[in-house]
Amino acid sequence: MSPFGHRRRLISAARAVALAACAVTASITAVPAPAAAHPFGDPQTVAIARDEQRPEVVRVRWRVGGTDDLALLGVSLGLLPRDRVMADGAVEYRHTDAALIGSSEELAAYLLQQITVTDRERPCAGAVEPPKALARIGATVDYTCPGPVGMVTVAVRMLTDLNPAYRALATGPHGQRAVYGSGEDSHDWVLTGARATGSTSPGRSATVQIAAVAVGTLLAAALMMWWRSRRRRAVA
Template sequence: MSLHARRRRRNAATVTPLAALCTTAAVLVLPSPAAAHPFGDPQTVSIAPDEQRNDVVRVRWRVGGPDDLTLLGVSLGLLPADRVLLDGAVDYRATDPAVIASSEQFPAYLLKQITVADGARPCLGSVAPLRALARIGATIDYTCPGPVGSVTVAVRMLTDLNPAYRAMATGPGGQRAVYGSGEETHDWSLTSRAPAAGSTSRGRSAAVQLAGVIAAVLLVAVGVPLVVRRVRRRRVLA
């Protein structure tokens, strides 16, 4: 075999494993359909007691980004699969929220992924009519077996698509929680009260007074050296 032929065989043997390695790497880093979306605006959830019925808990869920609705619609079989591109980008269209809201699958998904319990007793959920889903969100009333003072609320929205999804939740009296994979449940007090207006005013007044003191100290710290320098300059000129 000639020297030239041996070199071509050696180069081919080197390139073939390298090409296979590059192909494998490309497959490994190819994002899944939900890969690019959990890191945008988070979902939001609010928990509140019903003002008229002491056995009802109202939960409102709102999606973080409208493309997350499209992704969910594809997952539920409501939108064509090709709306999620190979690179993970989502082809969102303004009609997607209405398609999802008018389906039977989405309310069932809500009731499966968001649950409320009074101790060991589950509360029965009912989804309110869905209007402007992307902008307003969805509201669910959960009727418990009896009057409730505290409940356990579980939120698993979208974490079945990607565990990186998070939901920022708020409750009565300024309560807050973050839902996510591994942190799916949280206990909420429905009788918590927000701080009284008087205490808030006093807090603001104290903050204003503190700011005034700090400003005065800074003024003295800056002003005294200037006065000293001016006095020294006058003495030198004299």
């Protein structure tokens, strides 16, 4: 084969390696969009914090992911008619639903049943604040524990009784994070002291290091192909 033929083969191989390296890097560094957390749309969110004025109180704020999920909850609680759920599974939401559901005793009882807080296995009593904008801001529950809290266990089972595919993304003090779901409905949260680590995804620096190793391996393979090509030409 002519030197030009070897050069074309080497260029083609280098291009293939570069494309593969880009694909590996993209697959490693890509972060799933929050909407992919459950199959129905945006996930629920939960924010957990200690009340600075009342050290024995843990404040939990829950917000629904989508208005159709809120309407489905209203149907399950008997607050909305069942014909809101269409034959194809779609749920009809109306702008008056949030106020109706938010002011109900049924929602308050459901929140206290599905979200619980314990301090060293001692249950904390919950009190639901009347929601002012349930669909947009969510609902807040204050849990009063037997004494000042440092670390608590918070269980969240919101909507998983309707479908186990629901997920809730939770945040807490010091950058703590967790994902609640069916079978993973309980997490410990450090509310005071030094920065703590929760159930988080790998950090960006670790991801970049993994990508660099993958790219380096592919480049080494390209170099080996180039060296073998030179040796074959020298022998010829």
